[in-house]
Amino acid sequence: MQPELVLASGSPRRRELLRSLGVPFSVHPSWVAEEVPGDPSPGELVEILAAKKALAVAHTRRQAVVIGSDTVVSLEGKILGKPADQEDACRILERLQGRAHQVYSGIALVEMDGGKVSRRLISHRVTEVMVRNMTAEEIHWYVSTGEPLDKAGAYGLQGIGSIWVDWIDGCYTNVVGLSLPLLYDMLKQMDYPMMTKPFSPERKV
Numbered sequence: 001m002q003p004e005l006v007l008a009s010g011s012p013r014r015r016e017l018l019r020s021l022g023v024p025f026s027v028h029p030s031w032v033a034e035e036v037p038g039d040p041s042p043g044e045l046v047e048i049l050a051a052k053k054a055l056a057v058a059h060t061r062r063q064a065v066v067i068g069s070d071t072v073v074s075l076e077g078k079i080l081g082k083p084a085d086q087e088d089a090c091r092i093l094e095r096l097q098g099r100a101h102q103v104y105s106g107i108a109l110v111e112m113d114g115g116k117v118s119r120r121l122i123s124h125r126v127t128e129v130m131v132r133n134m135t136a137e138e139i140h141w142y143v144s145t146g147e148p149l150d151k152a153g154a155y156g157l158q159g160i161g162s163i164w165v166d167w168i169d170g171c172y173t174n175v176v177g178l179s180l181p182l183l184y185d186m187l188k189q190m191d192y193p194m195m196t197k198p199f200s201p202e203r204k205v
């Protein structure tokens with residue numbers, strides 16, 4: 001029997017993305033501090049945080065494969081996470097508009113066997129995103145919808161934010177927080193082939 005698949009995330013976007021694959025899984029948010037010492041690159045940062053989240057939940061399991069993930073935006077070398085408040089969201093959008101930025105999402109898989117970490121896989125993908133020019137009125141209205149407040153880069157490509165995304169270069173689901181092609185490859189590498197699982201898109205988690 002294959003071990004339980006656990007999503008170590010409180011993100012409703014990640015839950016929806018994983019649910020769309022139809023594999024059974026449970027959800028256990030990790031609540032780790034999203035802080036990393038030193039000056040990591042965006043790729044290093046999302047991998048470290050994804051691993052931290054996955055490991056925190058993995059240690060509560062005896063037999064499982066745990067998925068951790070983290071997303072940040074990088075604009076001209078500067079890392080932007082989730083906005084602190086509405087003003088911060090406006091500031092971030094003012095900086096993003098009219099230019100391209102990169103979205104980094106890391107994935108960590110931690111396999112637990114008999115209460116011990118038996119395998120670990122960590123990787124990330126980068127997607128380039130072009131945000132169109134926004135007027136001050138548009139930025140304020142968009143922030144007032146609340147959508148930007150819990151999202152890296154203060155926008156949601158899958159939501160109202162799509163109005164201002166001109167183009168993307170790379171994986172769409174990577175921008176929304178969990179690259180499904182990458183996850184698929186990593187699960188395969190961990191001998192967790194999804195095609196042997198019953199397909200159950202209606203399954204409640």
Ligand SMILES: Cc1cn([C@H]2C[C@H](O)[C@@H](COP(=O)(O)OP(=O)(O)OP(=O)(O)O)O2)c(=O)[nH]c1=O
Binds near residue numbers: 069
């Ligand atoms: C750029 C972008 C980010 N996001 C979201 C994905 C993530 O939920 C969030 C980045 O924050 P994260 O810290 O990666 O994740 P989280 O705090 O929401 O959830 P958890 O740590 O429990 O897994 O931004 C979108 O939903 N759409 C987008 O277009």
